[in-house]
Every structure is written in structure tokens, then in C-alpha cells.
Amino acid sequence: MSIDLEKILRPTDTPLPEYPPKYMTLAGGEQLVIRQVTREEIPEILPHVEPLMHVERDFYDIVASRVYAELLGYYTYRVQDEYVLAAQIDGELVAVVNGRMANKDVGISYHTLALRRGLRVGAHAFAAKMEYHLDILGQKEVLIVAESPIGFRRWMIEYKLEKRFHVPHELGGCPSWSLTRELYDAARDTLIVGRRPVPEQLLKKAQQAILPPTDPPRPPVDLLAATRSLYDSTATALLEQRKKLGGLRDA
């Protein structure tokens, strides 16, 4: 009986071609490998996403929470046509991106989460995701929203995305932006980089194990800061601060 119910709950996935792994050199000389991860690997990723749910800066908390839910959704067959790419340096997990195919022509970009800062790994992982939709799946456009100002700078501004404001995005119904084929082609030389095939050793190392991030974003040191700062555009410490203050009620 329960087996049958599970059948109803599960969407039927369209078979999607695999994302061919690629690699590139980062500013520090490290080799970054970006590859698609399998459903079985998701439990290896979740523990590294979870701590970021409590990082109340740069909107890591909301993005990590949503990524966690989406990865779980993928693992437990609750999202249709989803895929997850991971970026790794020497096996260490440094970025996660995901998305799904809405229909043959339209891709939906879900999230980009960088677990190591300052090396553009998030930007590279996002670029790989766009490559997957447009080059590998052969879709016409990808719908994108940003949840953070950094995201907005990285995607909307760097790629000069087109507005599709009449289309509510799957993520909270926010107005969508679109990466069309023309925009993608224009960005090809500058933003979409990387080489294939990945040298065997490098790929093996990446596939062997998803190692924990060595220097992940951490929560702000001073959780009460926002209460003392009149103009704080950094979106710091709203929940934790309330916990800490205890008695403070919503106004």
C-alpha cells in the first residue's frame, strides 16, 4: 500500500544527459573541478550545507536553507528534473549549484552556494550551471533570481541578464531574469571558462570523496551588532539577536 503511495508522490524524471566534468585554474593556482553529483552523493554534501543555515551574513542563511531543502528534495525524489553540480578543490567541497529543467526550452536556476570565498568559485560554478542548461540540455533560456546583492552583482550585472518580470520565478514567485542564448554567447569568452577532459587523477580525487570545506563562511562574531547600528545594510543577526535578547518582542 505505502509503496503505491510513494509512486504517486514521486515525479517522473526526464532522462537528462550528464554534465561533462571540467576543470580550471584559480587565482591561487589550485585546480577547480566542477562535476555533476549523483543522488547517492547528496548525504555527503548535506552536512556541509547545514552549518551555513546559521550564517547570518550575505544571505547565506536563506540560501543554505533553501539549498538544503532542494538537495533533500532531490535525494528523496520530491523535485522533478533536478540536477546538482559540485565544485571541488582536491576533493574539498567549495561550491554547490543546482537547478532544474522546467520544460524542454526553459531551465530554472535554483541556487549557488560558495563554501570558500574570494576565489570566484561561486561564479565559476554558476557559469557551469548555465553551460549545462544551454549547451548540454540545449535549452533556449534560463530563468534566474538573486537572493543577495552579491548574487545580483555576479549574475544580473556581469551577464547583463534580461528582465522577464512578468514570469514569477519558482523561488518565491519573485520577478525572473533571463539568460538567453545571445547573452550566453556574449559571455562565453570571459565568464564561461574551463577545460575538458579533466585529467584522470584530478577527477578521481574529486569523485573519491566529498571532503569538508576547510574555510567555510562563519557567522558574524558579534550577534548584537545590528541593534547598535542604525544603518546596517549587511543584513546581520536578526534571528540570533532576538534569541539572545530574549525578552525583545516584535514591535
Add this chain to the structure above:
Amino acid sequence: MRDVYVAGIGITSFTRLEYPLVEIAAYPGLMAMRESGIKSIDQLYVANMGAARVNHQSGLASAVVDNLSLTPAGAETIENGPASGASAIKQGFLAVASGMHDTVMVIGAERMREVNNLEATDFVATLTHPMAEYIYGVTLPSLAGMFARLYMEKYGVTSRHLAMVAVKNHKHAMDNFYAHLHEEITLEGILDSPDASTNNPIVADPLRYYDMCPVSDGGACLILTTADLAKKTGKPMVRLAGVGQATDTHAVHDRKDPTDLLAVREAAKKSFAMAGVKPADVHVAELHDAFTILEIVESEEAGFFERGQGHVALQEGYTRIGGKLPINPSGGLKAKGHPVGATGVGQAHEIVLQLWSEAGKRQVKNAKVGFTCNFGGFGNNVVCLTFIREG
């Protein structure tokens, strides 16, 4: 004039700080007082460039003096663009040297990341000539780009040399807990690999992303006092021996030779003359490398190297820790960070730490004479300081 000594120092991380500007200023003050055992001061100078505009706060010094419960000491805010820090130290120096005050606290503090990058760049661009530069869209990076192009053409400096400055300073910053950037970069990653132009895109041709300092928040403090009072702190005696300042034309195009940093030359000369030392006597220097090209040119203008030889010295490893004259052991503005108004005090903080032999892994051996160069505007207002350890 009385001799002026350093009694205490303090600093915050130069990064994005998520607490109010007043506390960014107060925290290093607290550190410096704790360390030196000083509980009261006669006068406070707070260096800051953008509080009124960026943080909606004016009269910063009055707020800080109260926050540190140092009232009724005198307090003034000093604004001299990105050279505010060294200018405030100069004021502190004058106050003690003249005999007017015995103990003066100098703080530099800035909180620029409260606004987005474009706004921060625009705020700094208001330093340029309003009619002859600003209206064209000129920003500091673009002035640096034009300067670099001409200089590189003239002296055979290449992007590779500039990248070496960045690699060196990023490496130095790895050992500086308070530095903004803790990422080692390599020439391969930012110049040679097929992905380098994406990792390190051109920002103001020929300057690239890694040729520019980050936008930072941060604060630093220096307590200046007389010889007698400084002795009581038990720290090695470090004297602020030379202070030199010079200016140049407001519009960069107006300079006879646009690759000249005349104001650096003059300010350094004055500072050395007052301290009674020569450039060759200096053991460690903090230069204003808001753009990598500036470290090279300033090292020449300050008199450490011949004109056109700065990049050669760099290439030969002369200027890294372990070299003959380490430049920017803290990571410099490039990697330690550049909270504009605080930078000059931050540079002095590093030099004092070095002269005290307390710089840990990045310690320059036997450093006795240290030098800082703090740049306001694009080279139009420069303050140079010389510190000497006695005994």
C-alpha cells in the same frame, strides 16, 4: 620640540565589520590603553574620511571620546582623504612635541562596506577635481590605470611585475591575522593559466582586479606621549622621529611629468631629514599600495631605489620578508585592506609592531628604523613618517 614616543597600539581586523563606526574606532583605542596601562589622555584625534557621507554620522571624534569615557579630553576629527590617518598622527605629534599635551590618542576608523562597492568607489572619487576630472567619470582606479600605462611604457615594467607585488603582499598577509585577504595567489592563477583573465579581469586597463586593494572597514590606534611616560609602559622605546608632508596639483593632468609622484619625494625627504636618517638606513617600510603600481613607484620616490629600478628590486626579492628591505610586511593596502581614513594609522601600527619585534611570523629581523608613506588623493597629498627604535 620635545621627542615623541609611542606608548600603545591597537587595531581591528580590516575586513567587513558588522558593528557601528564608533565602535570600530573605539575598540583599537581600548586595546592600546589596555596594553600601555594608560587610562586617561589629554587629546584624541580621530582620522576618518567618509562618516558623514557613508555612515550618516558627523562629529565622529566627539562620539568616540564619549564612547571610550575619555571626556573631558579634547577631541577632533581629522579628514585628509586616504591620508587622514597619517595626518592625524602628525597632529598628535605636534601636540606632544609642542608641549601642549602629554598623552594623545590617535585613532583612524572607517566603515565603507556599509554601502555597495559602486557607492564606495564614487565616494572615493569625490577626491578628484570636480570640474576637470570627476565629471568625466574619473575614479581613482582610472587615474591609476592612466598612471600605470605611462609608467610601464617608460620603464619597461610589465603586468607581470605588478602581479608580483600582489602575490608578495597576499603572501605577507597570510601571517597577519588582521588582514582582509587571506588567500594566497600565484602568477599562474592570475596571469598565466587559461582562466586567468576571468579570475583577474581588467578593471582599468592595464590594471586588473588583483592590482587593486579591497574595500575594507577597520580601525587602528596609536597613543603618542613623552619619553618619561613612554618608559613607564615597559615597551621598547619607539620614537616618532620624522614627519613629512607635501602636496601636488589637484588634477593629475596638471603635473609636469604625470609619472612623477613629486609629493612622495618631498614628503619622504622631509621625514628623513627630520629623523636624521637616509633611505638606506630604513629596515622596513609600509607603502601605500592601493594599486600595485604605486608600491613600485613609491619605493623609488622615497629614495629606496633608483628611478626605474623599483620593479627590478621587487623581482629580485629585495622587498619581501627576508629580503634586504621588506615592503608591506603586513600585506599592505593590497591584502591587509584599505579602510581609507584608518590606513595611515594601520601602517604606523605595523611599523611599531615590527620595531617592538612583536610581529610574529612576519617579523622583519632587527628592524630599528621603519617608514610609512600614506597617500591622500592620487598623489596630491602625502604624509610620510619615520619611526626609530632606541636601544
Add this chain to the structure above:
Amino acid sequence: MERNIYAYKCKRCGHVQYPYRTICRNCHENDHNEFDIVPLPKKGKLLTFTHLFNPPSDFSTVFLSLGIVELEDGSRITGQLSIERPTIGMHVRANVEVVRKDEYNQYYGMVFYEA
């Protein structure tokens, strides 16, 4: 209408300065501060330049080309470039155009073209 950018010629020593200064940089005359207003020439030679890829937010272009030009009379000016491949030392000619707009004002300045 032909527009110009004006320089200030010292009535005592004849030194031409741009931008404006209250006291002449050459003779430092301070009994009076009188200047003849003279239009800057529009031909010159490019001293240096840059392409700025993060122009201020009110510019809608991908990049902004800026340069310093030495004009025929020896004075110097910073301006925008409308030249695809600028090189140091190239001859340029200027046109005075709107170089920046904000909500209420427009600002005129020199835009340089290949001569």
C-alpha cells in the same frame, strides 16, 4: 553652436592654466587675480589612457575610455576618448559634448576622436 572648454590666462605673465585657480601658478601674483578667458585648443596628442571597466553607476556603457591629452598650446586636459584603439602619442581632436548627466544637470567636457 561651437562649444569650448575655457582656460584662464594670467593678465600679468600670460601663463595659461586649466582648471581654474585663484592665484596664478606661474607668477603667484596676488595683487589682483585677473585672467583672460581663452578657449582651449581642440587638437593635441594623447599622453596616456585607460579603459575603465567599472565606470560610475550612472554610466550605462560597459567601459569608459579616459585619457590625458597634451593640447597644441602645451596645456593638458583629462577627457573621454571615443577611439577604438588608442595608442600613446597618437594625434587626437576634441569635440565638446555632454560627458555626464545627473537628474537635473548635464556636464560638458572634451571627448577625443582620432585626428
